[in-house]
Amino acid sequence: MSPFRLRTAVLSLALLGTGCESEAPFPSEDELDELNILHTPSARPEVDPTNKWGDNPDAAALGHRLFEDPGLSRCGTVSCRSCHEGEGYTVETPTAEGCGGQRTERNPPSLLNAGYNRWFMWDGRADRLWSQAILPLTNPVEMDSDAVVVRARLVAEPTYTAAYTQLFGTAPADEQNGDLLLANVGKVLAAYQRTLNRTDAPFDADVRRFLQAVQAGTAEQDPAYLGLKTFVRKGQCVVCHKGRALTDDKFHNVGLKDAGPGKRGQADAVEGLLSWVFNAAGVFSDAPTGTDAARLSALNTQAQSKPQEVVGAFRTPTLRNVELSAPYMHTGAEKSLEDVVDFYNEGGDADGSFVGVRTETIVKLDLSSEEKQALVALLKSMTGVAR
Ligand code: HEC
Ligand code: HEC
Incomplete structure (x- = not known):
């Protein structure tokens, strides 16, 4: 004893x-x-098999520059950094301001240690860090962007073009598949965020x-x-x-x-995630049949069998x-x-x-x-x- x-x-x-x-x-x-x-x-988050560039220093360097660049937004004034600022990579107000002075519905989480998370967003509507980035990029309230705006920004800045081409083997101007371009940008943004660890x-x-x-x-x-x-x-x-x-x-x-439109939390996120083209079991994932696919199907089973547990859950x-x-x-x-x-x-x-x-x-x-x-x-x- x-x-x-x-x-x-x-x-x-x-x-x-x-x-x-x-x-x-x-x-x-x-x-x-x-x-x-x-x-x-x-000291480093576990490798993300769905993002081949997750621990690539060149990807992280490009991701860092893109993270700070308001030119990725349609209004030209909002970068990722706008809402994830300061030491905590968040804002000091309950909600944050996007394009045209619009307010987000929820509080931006800190990005410190984000690479360790298994689900993203308060309601879990993204399952990997790289795909998460596509949500604020394309959200009309946040950066209001799309593949056309993002491609134009990459093309306009020669050092972006060079770095992107070197990493992905295709120049941004020649990348006809807009979804692939967004997924790639998400992957370099994730590579950068995976270094923000305390x-x-x-x-x-x-x-x-x-x-x-x-x-x-x-x-x-x-x-x-x-x-x-x-x-x-x-x-x-x-x-x-x-x-x-x-x-x-x-x-x-x-x-x-919470009386806002997103008050149902995870209950309103699961279906969208399961059918999302950018989820970790989808065509833009670098390991679509790996454990992530099993994780998504387990999520589905849980949401179906215990629907009351996902309502209002964050x-x-x-x-x-x-x-x-x-x-x-x-x-x-x-x-x-x-x-x-x-x-x-x-x-x-x-x-x-x-x-x-x-x-x-x-x-x-x-x-x-x-x-x-x-x-x-x-x-x-x-x-x-x-x-
Ligand atoms: C207009 C403000 C705004 C902008 C711009 C913005 N974010 Fe966010 N971010 C938020 C808010 C608000 C949330 C939480 C949203 C939710 O859970 O519904 C969030 C959530 C996140 C999360 C999830 C963290 C977690 O722990 O779940 C990550 C990662 C993130 N943002 C990265 C980015 C990146 C990368 C960009 C640029 C492409 C970006 N954000 C642009 C406001 C913003
Ligand atoms: C049943 C699970 C559960 C228990 C027990 C629990 N928490 Fe939490 N905690 C959560 C969830 C879920 C959230 C997010 C809730 C939301 O925003 O809707 C949270 C949020 C928080 C936050 C806010 C973090 C942020 O970044 O905004 C803090 C701080 C916290 N909890 C501390 C505590 C402390 C201290 C206790 C014990 C007194 C505790 N929690 C007990 C699940 C729990």
């Missing part, structure tokens, strides 16, 4: 029969398992030290004790924000107020670098991390202010002010070091 388990056993025996409220020592074996998988992610955070060092303290039997004295305990036990945060990326890569209805975002992405949630309604913690403490927003059924994990938490503060401090410690 490990010293830790021995201590647990003795303590629970001591509490038995005393009549006082007994709480099992933190962490239990199950909780320890959750803590053990919160390790620092690898993985190593004070949080990781704290977790490692805490695990040692558990071994040594001094967990309760560790400065991270209350924050981790609240995150894992009372707050149940780790149920969804788990593992290296602090997300389960799934979609949940947390009961967030993707669990990573919590890494979360301090840099205020305001929060898909609506951008929560201004600070304190507000997010209050939201969870209340068990979400009022019934009737969102569609669908709130998932059962989201309940009133009764957190003390110390627990709330410890949770906020923990979230702030998740900001990774810039490389």
Whole structure:
């Protein structure tokens, strides 16, 4: 028996029969398992087999320039960077401004660590980073562009033409298939975004030290004790924000107020994704029959068999670098991390202010002010070091 388990056993025996409220020592074996998988992610995202150029430095260099170029938009004033600005690659307002002063419906997520995601957009309507880029490019509210505008921009700038031709073997002017041109541009934009990683955070060092303290039997004295305990036990945060990326890569209805046209979340995204010409099982994918195809078919089965679970469901975002992405949630309604913690403490927003059924994990938490503060401090410690 490990010293830790021995201590647990003795303590629970001591509490038995005393009549006082007994709480099992933190962490239990199950909780320890959750803590053990919160390790620092690898420095680079896993290879994306559907994008042959995903880790190509020349592609990333071209992608970086295109990311900053408002000339890819039809109005000529909006680049990817317009809505993914600053250190957090997002905006400080709930929504962002596209062509002609139009506002997006949702809050732009940070692009830090985007290469680690398994689904894209709050509702999951893109399944790979390269195809995601085609959505803002062609969205009338955002860049309002198309293959004609994008091709013209590549042709007008000789260094773009040279880099594109070298990577794809065809000059942009000769690329007759507009969808292929957009997919290629998406792939270089993805190659760039796959370099925007901040993985190593004070949080990781704290977790490692805490695990040692558990071994040594001094967990309760560790400065991270209350924050981790609240995150894992009372707050149940780790149920969804788990593992290296602090997300389960799934979609949940947390009961967030939303009366906008996209309030049904994943429920309105699945069908479009399955029939989308740019999905990872489609003709523009570099591995159309690989695991991505199986992933899409599993998604379909799940949406068909449990339709109630996708209504009002949004993707669990990573919590890494979360301090840099205020305001929060898909609506951008929560201004600070304190507000997010209050939201969870209340068990979400009022019934009737969102569609669908709130998932059962989201309940009133009764957190003390110390627990709330410890949770906020923990979230702030998740900001990774810039490389
Ligand atoms: C007008 C503002 C705007 C522009 C321009 C814009 N985005 Fe976004 N971006 C958003 C919003 C809003 C979302 C979330 C949309 C949603 O989930 O429905 C988003 C989502 C994303 C995501 C998904 C991140 C995630 O974690 O799911 C990526 C990646 C991204 N944008 C990259 C880009 C790229 C690349 C470009 C340029 C081709 C771009 N964006 C242009 C506003 C913008
Ligand atoms: C049932 C799964 C689940 C649980 C439990 C959960 N979350 Fe979340 N979390 C989500 C989902 C899904 C979203 C996005 C919700 C939306 O915008 O509709 C989210 C969003 C967030 C955000 C906003 C991130 C951003 O970039 O906007 C923070 C911060 C957060 N959660 C922290 C926590 C904390 C702290 C706890 C524990 C008190 C917790 N979560 C519990 C699933 C969960």
